[in-house]
Amino acid sequence: MRPGVIALWALVATILLVIIGIFGSLVASGRVTLFPSPEPTVEPIPEVAAVIDTSFSVVVLNATGEQGLATTLKDEIVAAGWSADSVLASQASVTDFPETTVYYAFPADEAAALGLAEVIGGARVEQSDRYQPLDDPGTDELDESQSAQLTVVIGLDRTAAGAPEPESAE
Incomplete structure (x- = not known):
């Protein structure tokens, strides 16, 4: 080669x-x-539109030290179309809850919770079964066959002391 x-x-x-x-x-x-x-691929989460659904019962809990807030908010909710029998106002066991929140138990109830939050002038909305009644006293489980309920926990943001201070123009 x-x-x-x-x-x-x-x-x-x-x-x-x-x-x-x-x-x-x-x-x-x-x-x-x-x-x-x-x-x-990331699919966008569909936005839930607020719906005012007066078929839900509503529990209003005043979690502040200021008296009368639950009754005042109950009157606002009744004025928006709920029957007085389906709205219950009460004092919560705590008095330092920071932000007013509407709680709902099931994903299908989110639109109604958003609607109630709008009715009361704005509030945080969160899914939780913490404030829901149990239909069957023998179980600790919550199921969707229960009566529909929303719970409003009034926070310090609704009190005179918790209201944001106006900004000064310095």
Whole structure:
């Protein structure tokens, strides 16, 4: 064989081995992925529209030290269309709840909770079964066959002391 052909084959083999080595080290270090996994698609969470649903019973708990807030809020809710029999006002066991919140038990009740929050002039809305009655006294579980109930816990943000102070123009 000719020496030029042997040198050419040696050069091609060397270049090929260097390329394979570089590619292999990139794969081993994770900089190149041979079989990439598909990117998960993120679907937007559908926004729930507020609905005023007066079929829900409402419990209003005053979790502040200021007297009369639960009764005042009950009157606002009744004026918005709820029957006086379906709205109960009471004092909570705490007096330092920070922010007025409307609680609902099931995802299907979120629209009604948002509607009630609008009726009372704005409030945080949160899903929780903490304030829901249990229909069956023998169980500690909540099920959707129960009567629909929303609970408003009045926070310090609704008191004169908890109201935000106006900003001064300095």
